[in-house]
Structure formats: C-alpha cells, structure tokens
Amino acid sequence: MEEVKCYMPQTLAEALQIRKDTGAQPLAGGSDLMVANSRGAGIVPGFKKPILIISNLPELKGIRQLEDGTVEIGALSTSWEIHTSPVTHPLLKDAASRMGAIALRNSATIGGNIGNASPKGDMPQPLILLDAEVVLQSVDGERRMKVDDFIIKTKVTAIRDDELITKVVIPPQKFTHIFFRKIGMRRSNAISKLTLSAAANIQDGVVVDFRASSGAAGPKVERSREVESLLIGHKVAELPDLKGAFLDAWCSDVIAPHAMPEYRRNATRRMLEYFIDSLVAGHPEGRVE
C-alpha cells in the first residue's frame, strides 16, 4: 500500500487551508482512526486518504463558560478534560468518564467522538439530549448545527470536505432531575452495549421539561421531541397514567436496535420507567441513581 500524505499544521488557519485544498481527513486523538486503519505491529496504519493531524492546534483546545451559562468545549478537549472540568454538564461528565480505559480518555476527543458518528459513541448521547451544537469552520466561514442534525446515521455526518469541527456549544440547562446509565460488559474499559440519559425539570408539581436520549439503540443516538412532549406540561401526579403510552412509543418507535432488539427495548423501557417512577415518588432534586 502506498503511503498517504500527512500534514502537520501549526495553526487553525493553516489546517483549514489544507483541508480545503486536499480534503485530508482530520486526526485528533487517533483513538478511532488508528484502530480502524491498523495493520498490526511495526506497520504504518493503512490510511486511505491523506491525513491532517490537528492534535496540536491551540485554537481547538479549552473549555469555557460564557456569562449566560453557555459552555463552549474546544473540539480537542479529551474525555478526561471534560470529566474533570468544573463547568461541563453532569450528564456529559458521566458519559466522558465511562469511555473506554483511563489511557484512552486521555487521548480521545469530543470532536472525534462526534465526527466518528458511531451509534455507540459515548458523548453524542448526552450532547443530543442537551441540544448541543457543533461549530464547523472552513476558510469561507463558520456554521453551526445541532449535534442531532449533524450526525445523520452510523459513520455519516453533515461535515463538508473543507470543514473542521472546532467547538461544541452547550446551551444553559435547567433540570431538576437527571439520570444516566451505561450498560457494558464490565464497569471499566467497556464499549457501550446500551446507554440512556434522561432529564426532567419539575416546577410546582408540573413537568416543565422532559428529555431522553438513547445510545447504541439504533443507527444513531435516538431522541424524539414528539414523544417527550407526551409528558411535558402535565402534572407529575398524571405520570403514572401517561407513562405507558410514552414508554410504548419510545421503546417501539423511537429506538431501532439492529442487534438483540428485545433486550435493548426492554432494558431501555425499564430504565426510563425507573426514572419516571422516581419522579412520581418525589425523588429529591439532583441525580437519580
């Protein structure tokens, strides 16, 4: 196999120009691309396209909170940085802290996790619940889109050949209750078999907001505002009567697991029901364990 060209830009401007001129594939942490293209010990991985190593671009690093509570996460932020940041949302911290092994969490980046568009990717799942946006930059400018719209299906995103993911933007959140589960083969160092985030905002006994997102349960992270709306605006006291329709819709229509579908539908149903029942039982505000 012929060796592909590799570019090592020092600045974002340089990287964007190379991206435009060559369409080279961006490589950030390498944890997906190096494995996907591996040819074994002692052999250079068999990349099919030229590679643009963006690992060291200072413009894509750092996590900050803006005055209105919006959180901007540089695309090169690692899982560890996201997990330990004082300003990232707890649901995103949970997902980041459970990705792979310790060493992987020090390499893998949020931009890569989104761009790789695996339905088992850990971070897109809470990001989609949180209405997060990706910022896509090219030499011609910048555009933003919801992570939910950016990831189209397994391994397919809306990125153009001249763009780089530069940031992830999470709007301010107002939830009284949050819930996160990751099911894997073991507690650490495991790929997700099934994940779920759920969040609710309960004010004066009324469900002001309710969201859920399911990972590893379809060709992409699955969320449905339409099904969520079955619960929104109702009193908590009405949830026992409403939850059946919600759970039926979520577990049969929203998620679309291709393997072991009965297991994934049942496990998702039980997790969501547990969360809803906790709300009905008056669980104190915060994380539902």
Place this chain on the structure above:
Amino acid sequence: MYNDVRFTLNGQPMVYTGNPLRRLLDVLREDYGLTGSKEGCGEGECGACSIIKNGKLVTPCIIPVGSIQGAELLTIEGIRDTEKGKCIIEAYAEGGAVQCGFCIPGMVMATYVLLNENPDPTEDEIRLGISGNLCRCTGYDLIVESIHLAAQKGAALWKK
C-alpha cells in the same frame, strides 16, 4: 506547518523526521530501543504499552507519532531508576505482583500516575487506577496489594 516532530523523551529532547503516521509504540520500540512498552491488543484496550504523556497515562499503540509535537513522554525506562520507580518495582517484587510479566511495565506506569495523583488510594481507587491494564495471570489481587505496599512504603515520595 511542522516538518518534523519535536518532543521530550525521558528528559531528552528528540527530533523525529520519519513518517508522522507511524504508531508511537513502534517508534519507541524500533527507533529508540525502548522495548519496555509491550504490544498487547494494539487497540488501546489492554494497557500493556502504557506510557506517560504530559503527566497522563496514554497508550502509544493508538497514537501517531505526528500528534505528540511538544509533548513530554516518560516510558518505563525513564522511571525505573528514579526513587518513585524503584519504590513501585520493589513493592511489586515484594508483593509477588508479577507472574509472566508482560503487563507489568504498563501496570507500573499506571501505578506511577495513580500514586502521583493520589498518594493514599483505597482498594477501589487502586482498581480503578489500573482498570485499563489487563493481566491474564495474576487475578489482580497481588498487584492491588503491591500498589498498597508502594503507597505505604513510599509515602513520603508520593506526598511530595
């Protein structure tokens, strides 16, 4: 644009001019003769190749050498003669942590990072600290006990 890769390896400044897409693990083993890092899975899951990059544990089997521009790398060869390194190695020997030994360099690197960050870890914290390092021989218990031993015996070292 960078035309080479400059980094620090066990305290020595290095300039790498080869293919930036080679795996850092291959460069360490073949170009620099640092064979303490072992290749197990080649996918960042087993931890046998673990080294320390800017103070953090990483697996060089999934890192292209072109991405470590400016980094400070420490391998097992860089810590084995230090006080902290000797403390861990002696504790592993005394505690009987080693059977075949293949996972041990990576395990020692994970221990080094763990004790630097947490000089007095609980058993759970130790198990979490080495959760990315797989061992097929020991069943882990003697490794966990040996890490306890390293924390106790080296207390002053780790607390700085």
